[in-house]
Amino acid sequence: MQAATCSRSPAASFAWPIAPRLLGPRPVCCKKTAQQRRWPYRASAEPDTSSGASTSSSSSTAADLAPETTFYEGSGSNAELLLSLVLGATLIYLPLTLASIGRRLWISYRFTDKRLIVTTNSPVLKREVQVKYSQIKEVRSAPRALGLWGDVVIFLKDGSRLPLVGLERHRELVDYIEGQIQ
Secondary structure (H helix, E strand, O other), X not given: OOOOOOXXXXXXXXXXXXXXXXXXXXXXXXXXXHHHHOOOOOOOOOOOXXXXXXXXXXXXXXXXXXXXXXXXXXXXXXXXXXXXXXXXXXXXXXXXXXXXXXXXXXXXXXXXXXEEEEEEEOOOOEEEEEEEHHHEEEEEEEEEOOOOEEEEEEEEOOOOEEEEEEEOOHHHHHHHHHHHHO
């Protein structure tokens, strides 16, 4: 029995978790493996041992077992929240105000000496993204509101991006990440 080819667009395959009864059975080509369904930014804290190479050198295990020191831990910028609340009085800026409040309440950032952790605890989505510094290819920053806060985009070696929106001390954090990369 030969698998049927899928004539549906990628956008149509996106709707299967929402309405499987309306769309019928999922074509074979639209089924994703567990590896493909995994969030692309998720990086495990353990080294990859699937290649079969032994990574049990005494220096790497000692470095992995050492406690992490936290460089920065916090949520979004206070200045961004304050400016958004002031501008939220206008109906035009109200959606951006709600987004700023949501970032402040539900997203927290943690920079340690081994990895970067972004935790989302919203009622809709609970996720923790962990990225080792060895997986980062490039870091870019854009200041907002005359440098009171900034947005940081981290480009990973696998081609994916991790945006960090509304960070205070964004320039200092970019310098720290670049120092950890090298």
